Amino acid sequence: MPTYITLTKWTPEGIGNVDESPERLEQAKQVSEKFGGEFKDFYLTFGQYDLVYIAEMPDDEAAAQAVLTVGRGGAVETETFRAFTEDEYREVIDGLSG
Structure with a gap:
């Protein structure tokens, strides 16, 4: 399955309720x-992004649906x-040479 890396920032609502994270x-x-x-890996980070997660999804459509579902929760x-x-x-x- 394709791999997707998602860089995540807490919204004001998300950081305000960080204990629910x-x-x-x-x-x-x-x-x-x-x-x-x-869901393959998860990291708490500091800098421009707060969280990073790595997932394998069947295709771009499924990845978009998952990210949109998480995003509409309002915390990130x-x-x-x-x-x-x-x-x-x-x-x-290798496909470039042909």
Whole structure:
């Protein structure tokens, strides 16, 4: 399945209720599963983003549905990227010569 990396910032509502964040994390994991994906990794970060999570999803549509579902909860703003594994990267590069 394709991999997606989501960079996340708490909204004022989200940071104001930060003690509820672990519960929201569990809900985000359930959302990934609901759309056929699997939550792979999670990190609390500091700097421009507060949280980073990595999920595998069946396709771009499922990833968008999951991110939109989490975002409409109002606690976070997200920026999501399609990520390529090393093997996928090598296939992309190999495809250039032909």
